[in-house]
Amino acid sequence: MSSQLSPAVTLHNVTYEWPDGSVALDSVSGTFLPGRTGLIGRNGSGKSTLLRLIAGELSPTDGTITRIGDVAYLPQTLTLNTATTVADLLGITNTIAALQAIEQGDVAEHHFDTIGDDWDIETRAMEQLHSVGLSNIALHRSTNTLSGGQVMIAALTGLRLRTAPITLLDEPTNNLDRSTRRHLYRYIENWPGTLVVVSHDPALLEIMGTTTELRAGTLTTFGGPYSAWSDDLAAQQAAAEQAARTAKNALKVEKKQRIEAETQLARRAAQGRKASTSMPPIIAGGFKRKAEATAGATRQLMDSRIASAKMAVEAAQSLLRDDEAIHLTLPDPDVPRSRRIAQLHDAHQTIHVQGPERVALVGPNGVGKTRFLQHLVHRTEPMPGGATGELLIDRVGYLPQRLMALEDNLSALDNIAPYAPHMTVGELRNQCARLLLRGDTVLRPVGSLSGGERFRVHLARLLFAQPPAQLLILDEPTNNLDMDTVTQLVDALSEYRGALLVVSHDDGVLDRLGITMTVEMTSGGGLRVMQ
Numbered sequence: 001m002s003s004q005l006s007p008a009v010t011l012h013n014v015t016y017e018w019p020d021g022s023v024a025l026d027s028v029s030g031t032f033l034p035g036r037t038g039l040i041g042r043n044g045s046g047k048s049t050l051l052r053l054i055a056g057e058l059s060p061t062d063g064t065i066t067r068i069g070d071v072a073y074l075p076q077t078l079t080l081n082t083a084t085t086v087a088d089l090l091g092i093t094n095t096i097a098a099l100q101a102i103e104q105g106d107v108a109e110h111h112f113d114t115i116g117d118d119w120d121i122e123t124r125a126m127e128q129l130h131s132v133g134l135s136n137i138a139l140h141r142s143t144n145t146l147s148g149g150q151v152m153i154a155a156l157t158g159l160r161l162r163t164a165p166i167t168l169l170d171e172p173t174n175n176l177d178r179s180t181r182r183h184l185y186r187y188i189e190n191w192p193g194t195l196v197v198v199s200h201d202p203a204l205l206e207i208m209g210t211t212t213e214l215r216a217g218t219l220t221t222f223g224g225p226y227s228a229w230s231d232d233l234a235a236q237q238a239a240a241e242q243a244a245r246t247a248k249n250a251l252k253v254e255k256k257q258r259i260e261a262e263t264q265l266a267r268r269a270a271q272g273r274k275a276s277t278s279m280p281p282i283i284a285g286g287f288k289r290k291a292e293a294t295a296g297a298t299r300q301l302m303d304s305r306i307a308s309a310k311m312a313v314e315a316a317q318s319l320l321r322d323d324e325a326i327h328l329t330l331p332d333p334d335v336p337r338s339r340r341i342a343q344l345h346d347a348h349q350t351i352h353v354q355g356p357e358r359v360a361l362v363g364p365n366g367v368g369k370t371r372f373l374q375h376l377v378h379r380t381e382p383m384p385g386g387a388t389g390e391l392l393i394d395r396v397g398y399l400p401q402r403l404m405a406l407e408d409n410l411s412a413l414d415n416i417a418p419y420a421p422h423m424t425v426g427e428l429r430n431q432c433a434r435l436l437l438r439g440d441t442v443l444r445p446v447g448s449l450s451g452g453e454r455f456r457v458h459l460a461r462l463l464f465a466q467p468p469a470q471l472l473i474l475d476e477p478t479n480n481l482d483m484d485t486v487t488q489l490v491d492a493l494s495e496y497r498g499a500l501l502v503v504s505h506d507d508g509v510l511d512r513l514g515i516t517m518t519v520e521m522t523s524g525g526g527l528r529v530m531q
Helices: 047-055 086-090 093-103 109-115 121-131 148-162 178-189 226-276 281-318 369-378 412-419 425-434 439-443 451-463 483-494 507-512
Strands: 009-017 023-032 035-040 062-067 071-074 166-170 194-198 210-215 218-222 340-345 350-354 358-362 388-391 396-399 471-475 499-503 517-521 527-530
Touching (some): 023 218, 035 047, 047 062, 086 093, 093 109, 121 148, 210 226, 350 517, 369 499, 412 425
Parallel strands (some): 035 194, 166 194, 358 517, 396 471, 471 499
Antiparallel strands (some): 009 062, 340 350, 340 388
């Protein structure tokens, strides 16, 4: 049935170049149909750039984009902007200002135009916030006092209030706890109009009706959710691997037959030379020319068959995916098991972190986990009545939830270099390449990088430091990362011999990190060691 629907978004040979001339997308064509579509692809493939083009934030260098109506857009970098209010996130600031102006006696016509039919917008907004568990958050509240998850769900609520024909969501489950994710899934299952979601969350991708992959500048659409797409891809890759093996074996056979043919031709030539000694020169010359012609035809046939076999191998191998992987080997920070690393306090107890322990800090959105980590790392004031703590070592690496510390106008290389003064530029570029930050990517302004690439820049600053950190504090470290990269990062961190303090809502990640202690932060500011 979906094949009969008219596209909501059509891209025709869309190319986008960054101001420095590097190409982000090259002649991309495709469509997005009404309904729910999961847009997937490796980090750096151009998914976020594509959404910004569809939303109108960027203009194509070449090509055209056609839309059936207005576009509402939730960016991946939403939580980086802290100079906003809840009303800004909901998109109702101007409407509320117009309502307040009228209440104060200003009856200018433009206020009524701004309000339209939304005279009850404040009531509806608060009802929507209440429905997603944000009932005690005022509309004028600054977003820098909210958790990343609260910011995300409030912005999603604003998009739902707007009801645009086309909605684009870039990594909407970043920072969301389990309960809030369930709210989001229910939200999305009933989302009106066209919805395009960039995500690496398998559960979210599973409620999409269509899966579209952006890979090597090509959009490919599959009529089903992520698991069906993944199964189909696995079957295709298995068939391609079998075809590649068959083609390689066929090439070996052709090469072997070529050698055998050359051997036969050499024998015949030797026999011909021996026989020609007893023949008249004219007859011997005729036999020689005929033998050479036969040999030439045989070689041409064999060469043609080898060339065809090589083309078959190349065609089969072109269908195989050879995705690049992060290769991290973390240095040993030499943390004795008897060494006290940190102390975490609440009103009733002190929790000791000792040696290379791996501690997970868990709890619902808004309980104060991120603020607690900031208190630990930067010695900021703790939440009133909340948990406190202190670090007992100096060599600490901190990866914040909101990756705000980067200089967006500087290149990735310039952002990393001050943190690794012991490395030459060549060494630094080699190490960056192990994080898949290679070529022109390390020279581009950080502001033009994808969320996953920005994360790698932060990770490089953390991991390239000398001496290496004895404690890594990671706040939602897998945000914005594709699933393959998450696996590679977790594999590397699982081999890290220092201490870890991790905030994550992904149970799979915590399990694979080998967490030795889980500490739950409660809404009253307490800490509870979970069994």
